Amino acid sequence: MQAKKRVIVVGGGFGGINAAKTLQNCKDLDITILDQRNHHLFQPLLYQVAMAGLSPAEIACPIRSLFRTKKNVSVFLAKVTEVDLKNKKVKTAAGEFAFDYCVLACGANSSYFGNTDWEQFAPGLKTIEQATEMRRRVLMAFERAESTRDREAQRYYLTFVVVGGGPTGVELAGAIGEISKFTLDKDFRNIDPGRTRIILIEAGERILQSFDPQLSRKACRALEKLGVQVWTSSKVSKISKDGVVVGDEFLRAKTVLWAAGVGPAELSSGIDCPKDRQGRIKVEPDLSLPGHSDVFCIGDQAHTLDRDQKPLPGLAPVAIQQGRHVGKLIIDDLKGKDRQPFQYWDKGALATIGRKSAVMQVGKLKSFGFFAWLVWLFVHIFYLIGFRNRMAVFWQWAWHYVSYARGARLIIHKSWRMFDKKD
Amino acid sequence: MQAKKRVIVVGGGFGGINAAKTLQNCKDLDITILDQRNHHLFQPLLYQVAMAGLSPAEIACPIRSLFRTKKNVSVFLAKVTEVDLKNKKVKTAAGEFAFDYCVLACGANSSYFGNTDWEQFAPGLKTIEQATEMRRRVLMAFERAESTRDREAQRYYLTFVVVGGGPTGVELAGAIGEISKFTLDKDFRNIDPGRTRIILIEAGERILQSFDPQLSRKACRALEKLGVQVWTSSKVSKISKDGVVVGDEFLRAKTVLWAAGVGPAELSSGIDCPKDRQGRIKVEPDLSLPGHSDVFCIGDQAHTLDRDQKPLPGLAPVAIQQGRHVGKLIIDDLKGKDRQPFQYWDKGALATIGRKSAVMQVGKLKSFGFFAWLVWLFVHIFYLIGFRNRMAVFWQWAWHYVSYARGARLIIHKSWRMFDKKD
Numbered sequence: 149m150q151a152k153k154r155v156i157v158v159g160g161g162f163g164g165i166n167a168a169k170t171l172q173n174c175k176d177l178d179i180t181i182l183d184q185r186n187h188h189l190f191q192p193l194l195y196q197v198a199m200a201g202l203s204p205a206e207i208a209c210p211i212r213s214l215f216r217t218k219k220n221v222s223v224f225l226a227k228v229t230e231v232d233l234k235n236k237k238v239k240t241a242a243g244e245f246a247f248d249y250c251v252l253a254c255g256a257n258s259s260y261f262g263n264t265d266w267e268q269f270a271p272g273l274k275t276i277e278q279a280t281e282m283r284r285r286v287l288m289a290f291e292r293a294e295s296t297r298d299r300e301a302q303r304y305y306l307t308f309v310v311v312g313g314g315p316t317g318v319e320l321a322g323a324i325g326e327i328s329k330f331t332l333d334k335d336f337r338n339i340d341p342g343r344t345r346i347i348l349i350e351a352g353e354r355i356l357q358s359f360d361p362q363l364s365r366k367a368c369r370a371l372e373k374l375g376v377q378v379w380t381s382s383k384v385s386k387i388s389k390d391g392v393v394v395g396d397e398f399l400r401a402k403t404v405l406w407a408a409g410v411g412p413a414e415l416s417s418g419i420d421c422p423k424d425r426q427g428r429i430k431v432e433p434d435l436s437l438p439g440h441s442d443v444f445c446i447g448d449q450a451h452t453l454d455r456d457q458k459p460l461p462g463l464a465p466v467a468i469q470q471g472r473h474v475g476k477l478i479i480d481d482l483k484g485k486d487r488q489p490f491q492y493w494d495k496g497a498l499a500t501i502g503r504k505s506a507v508m509q510v511g512k513l514k515s516f517g518f519f520a521w522l523v524w525l526f527v528h529i530f531y532l533i534g535f536r537n538r539m540a541v542f543w544q545w546a547w548h549y550v551s552y553a554r555g556a557r558l559i560i561h562k563s564w565r566m567f568d569k570k571d
Numbered sequence: 572m573q574a575k576k577r578v579i580v581v582g583g584g585f586g587g588i589n590a591a592k593t594l595q596n597c598k599d600l601d602i603t604i605l606d607q608r609n610h611h612l613f614q615p616l617l618y619q620v621a622m623a624g625l626s627p628a629e630i631a632c633p634i635r636s637l638f639r640t641k642k643n644v645s646v647f648l649a650k651v652t653e654v655d656l657k658n659k660k661v662k663t664a665a666g667e668f669a670f671d672y673c674v675l676a677c678g679a680n681s682s683y684f685g686n687t688d689w690e691q692f693a694p695g696l697k698t699i700e701q702a703t704e705m706r707r708r709v710l711m712a713f714e715r716a717e718s719t720r721d722r723e724a725q726r727y728y729l730t731f732v733v734v735g736g737g738p739t740g741v742e743l744a745g746a747i748g749e750i751s752k753f754t755l756d757k758d759f760r761n762i763d764p765g766r767t768r769i770i771l772i773e774a775g776e777r778i779l780q781s782f783d784p785q786l787s788r789k790a791c792r793a794l795e796k797l798g799v800q801v802w803t804s805s806k807v808s809k810i811s812k813d814g815v816v817v818g819d820e821f822l823r824a825k826t827v828l829w830a831a832g833v834g835p836a837e838l839s840s841g842i843d844c845p846k847d848r849q850g851r852i853k854v855e856p857d858l859s860l861p862g863h864s865d866v867f868c869i870g871d872q873a874h875t876l877d878r879d880q881k882p883l884p885g886l887a888p889v890a891i892q893q894g895r896h897v898g899k900l901i902i903d904d905l906k907g908k909d910r911q912p913f914q915y916w917d918k919g920a921l922a923t924i925g926r927k928s929a930v931m932q933v934g935k936l937k938s939f940g941f942f943a944w945l946v947w948l949f950v951h952i953f954y955l956i957g958f959r960n961r962m963a964v965f966w967q968w969a970w971h972y973v974s975y976a977r978g979a980r981l982i983i984h985k986s987w988r989m990f991d992k993k994d
Contacts, residue, residue: 268988
């Protein structure tokens, strides 16, 4: 009997999970998923956690529970420190894992364009920890404004800056607009949350650049209705605890959220392969690393091209399709079949602005408004992994929609200790 | 026109919220609630958050949203540093608040009997931050055990010690038993979670001492069925990162949870009044402070007696009834009526062991088993403040009951920062 081939999947995001799901029923394989977190995260809804609409557990589920009945799939909570391409080994703090095939699906990191000290003043949105930190900052700003009578201080606390006009930035800014206009409107006595100042800053000429210019314009109008000022062609040159410098202007703001740059996954730096400007690994048409046909790189960690030789965007559907493709390739390899190049099937793109409008672009079809929002809602709930989460999110949303309530308005402190106050 | 009387309520727990709710429709009063957290917490279910059964937001809601339509009620997120009884002022970092009436409802703290350094090794369970820390530790222990092949290390990771055999300790130990036996049983490959060792340590002669001895015995048997070893008459003399010293025995354990001592609220130390051994303020029969008829102290912060001159337990129903009583007294004062002494109406006590059994004692009626568990379930869901939470918890529970799943199995790291690793 031939020994089982060992597949290591690094990363339990959309790419990694879908690769493992495609392989899980193949009896000739031993599959190991390594991730430094215990949960798979439905990242497209992470902004809802940051904006107190959903609880973390509603968009996350333990990776191991996704594979509990599949005895040939193991999951380890371990941070991968190195991929040794030559000796075909993955190194972690918990030991080494030898592989026959390796799938790298580590995603991407936020990038502050070299200014990593900005992070403390402007958290990014990639993890649950960051989302609850954003939530804490946004809710605390309203609380602080309420407890002072100083008008200038109130203005400082009630100014929110979102840097980056892509889908995440638009979703964050729109959600802050909604919270202040509808959710919190009756909750405060000294301040009028409706007067909150929200500024969305985009370095390019328009927001939502991956969409049609007409949709960008409509999204811009929708944001303005929610009280968001959209500043395009504006570049942030400094972020400090007092606010943001944009061109020659200083914006005094307590809360700054970062939705701008995407940088390389930490692990990528140790892998000796050609990369693009964002640090993504340039892979072969079959998604393998150049010169290493048994190591694949997918999702946000990889630089891949569509039919017109344009780079594919960092979206969940790309990672999902690539994960499945790699899974099929490995099975094909075992059967001795030829490898097929990866082709992305573009199902379109969606971004939501508040709770009843969205932009949608599917091929030539463009849509804006309530219909696009319904499509957005349906797609997101449908794709949420796990039945329970799907139902919970649906109920949460239905309730949220009817009542304007936000159920997860918790300010959670950083320290849990009572007798060691560093909070 | 007479000026409005100012009522300050310190603390948004069961006592404070119920006092404010009783007063909220009284037009002659200006009510201010001060709390260092933005949420009211349904503490009886906090152990469910610690044990990954519920999300924090499902048992907490913002205090201000409870009073959003009541314009004469203000809420400030502020830590009270001092109560100046003489000048009738409450001092906070956000300024001073003068009062005509003050209701102190700060609850209690965990107590380590002078060994505050034990806290880092054995978190208590009073706040959401502590509950998520417990959850992190329990889930991490299983992950660590899975990623080692060293039998001794596995044993260390898979030993859980719960200190304190009151309702909280029993509920925690029972829940760990259930998680390991049912929820995680198929999730791991290297370890058998069913072999987890759980030890419940109680200094007294029996667990659940507030219940009938017969019920204690039955609870003990039910815990043993879930794999919990119950050690009574056992006193912890040391806790370190390696484990617990009990008598002359050293118990090697990675995870220790503290459900033993209750100590005074921080604020109590600055108040010059007679206190009991646990640091609770001894109040007059009408719940006012001796010599200060316009300052009340209720709930876990107060020492009060029942008809037989026995101290009342630190339970939610006591705090709720006391909050309402104080509210009525203040309204009676305004009307010039005489004050009535507080009388506790004992509705009985409940504690649950796992997901289908509980102990119940209502006057002479004692019950153990599934019926008691149903009563427990009904009572807890019924009393959860806020419709949405009630429904969410009900769904969560129904699903949890049918599937043995635990929806909130998230390990959340302490630091949110990516470029400053101190995690």
